[in-house]
Amino acid sequence: MNKIGFDSKKYIEEQTRYISERVNDYDKLYLEFGGKLIGDKHAKRVLPGFDEDAKLKILQRLADKSEIVICVYAGDIERNKIRGDYGITYDMEVFRLIDEFREYGLLVNSVVITRYHGQPNTKLFINKLEKRDIKVYRHQSIDGYPSNIEMIVSEEGFGSNPYIETTRPIVVMTAPGGGSGKLATCLNQLYHENQMGRTAGYSKFETFPVWNVPLKHPLNMAYEAATVDLRDVNMIDNFHFEKYNEVAVNYNRDIEIFPVIKRIIEKITQKESVYQSPTDMGVNRVGFGIVDDEVVRAASKQEIIRRSFAIESDFKKGLLSEDVVYRMKILLDEAELTPTDRLSVQPARDYADECRKRFETNDTQAVIAFELNDGQIVTGRTSNLMDSSSAAILNSIKKLANVGDEIPLLSLTILETIQKTKSDVLHNRRPILNANEILIALAISAVTNPTAQLCYNKLSELEGVQAHSTVMLKKDDEQILRNLGIDITSDAQYPSENLYYI
Incomplete structure (x- = not known):
């Protein structure tokens, strides 16, 4: 809670x-x-x-x-x-x-x-x-x-x-x-x-x-982190x-x-x-x-970490200069914080390492970890069928609805048909299903599938979930997660070497 x-x-x-x-x-x-x-x-x-x-x-x-x-x-x-x-x-x-x-x-x-x-x-x-x-x-x-x-x-x-x-x-x-x-x-x-x-x-x-x-209250330091690219610095008036x-x-x-x-x-x-x-x-x-200073301090510290990930990613994309990254690191050190103080970070990285070993590859593994509001960690990875955002959403709502991992929410036939439409009809070179498409498929399935309906009803409980991705997400996926009320951060890593089809 x-x-x-x-x-x-x-x-x-x-x-x-x-x-x-x-x-x-x-x-x-x-x-x-x-x-x-x-x-x-x-x-x-x-x-x-x-x-x-x-x-x-x-x-x-x-x-x-x-x-x-x-x-x-x-x-x-x-x-x-x-x-x-x-x-x-x-x-x-x-x-x-x-x-x-x-x-x-x-x-x-x-x-x-x-x-x-x-x-x-x-x-x-x-x-x-x-x-x-x-x-x-x-x-x-x-x-x-x-x-x-x-x-x-x-x-x-x-x-x-x-x-x-x-x-x-x-x-x-x-x-x-x-x-x-x-x-x-x-x-x-x-x-x-x-x-x-x-x-x-x-x-x-x-x-x-x-x-x-x-x-130097974390609340005010979080404001500095939010405006570090503007060179804003808090001062005594x-x-x-x-x-x-x-x-x-x-x-x-x-x-x-x-x-x-x-x-x-x-x-x-x-x-x-x-x-x-x-x-x-x-x-x-x-x-x-403010009615509970300790709660505000804890939340503000998490925001500083969240902003540090955003700065690293924007630098990777060429949107910021290196001096902004240095200023952010100084602020992070001043607050005595590390990236892994965000609880969803290490599980995402660990699962990515596990996937590399399992598939015997050195390729980048796109993994997202959700820290649910009750403290449980749920992960999802990109597969040939769906991206990591989609997998993490489905796995999380199944966990919230106490539905077993082995029970499919969505018909594989339907999902493969959507993929075929993307590739054969819409000529999409990357037919992996994204979060928007998976949510639409879930909404349709909920009409006739009681289990899908049960999980669909749990989407609102994703509000406030903290999440971390091992790769930078596409804007559309980020926006879907934000619309669900999920606070997402990511490592400054592209999901592939492709410049356009990522």
Whole structure:
């Protein structure tokens, strides 16, 4: 049984109250949402009990006085940047976010294209948005941003970018990912609001790092691991300590940019800022939702290991530089962790070694080990019939349903027919069945096979399972496992020497 370390209900109530108090100081509050507003898997992993849609539920409570602006950097559209957890490009993520917000009854004001200079793919994206009656604003980059304050706070700076027409007291700035221009858009709005004689404020809602837990708490170290490629480093907020004699944790980019933001706000408003530290600017109350520190520490340590595997794999794929790998190793050592502290790792590697000996081969063996929520380890390997993900899923649900290994869930004839269709009809050169195909076959079999139905009903119990693969999985297989709620890591090893048909 998974232990709970975080009280989401308490957190949502506390966070909603705190934001409501902050907005009372202004005619309008521009609230920059850092991290993921929907589906915050990182927070869910490091804070067992955290509702991954907690921010969304907070907004629902504020729905009558808030609206949402989505920022996206034109350069991310141009290079088809991918959101890793969903495997979709940022333009598609914007569409997904709009649909999700609308489904929850939240008002989407518009989409802002930041640092836009007529990029061709971005033009097409804008056209798609406007054809669906979604308002789009185009903001160009400002020379000297963020250091040339005289230029920035002028008609040639913020004044050259259009004002976003808003009607509600809380304007939430969100984005598909980091570097999308949320802060600049908020400051741009402050400039225009003040030009129109209105009192507007800025705050930041960033879940991590958690300001009121220790600097080297595994929870904050897990945030460093999650952003190691961005060179984010947690630090003591020296501005906060000097002003209040209180230790607060923030991260380097926010601390470094704080004096600049403070001066920009003071230049816009022509009065001293109410904020004396980057921690002051935040409205983060997540630390107050922790109810079992030991559970959070354990989960956060596992997240550090999980991130280390992801970094190694991305380096193997050529997506990261070697210095990122070194920084991750230093972080792992600092936390006194090893890869095999993840309990599914060694069983997967051991079974792969066993398969090599059994088949008398030195070839790579694709094996996955699942650590079920009751602590049992279940393995699966790639065969001529199905891949390791499929085998591990079937073996796990049979174990959960107390169905013997010798009892087949799926008809071999049906599976071979699917394979024949893939190879002979669809001309697939790799007809081994993947997890998606196996799950469809299981769903169909469950209609007439009571044993298959019994196992099918156990799929929901795979939520929260920890898994490790001895080879890097294809994106489709990773996504299926994520959709089942399985946290998967892998060794930085390709399943074969093939470059395309893997």
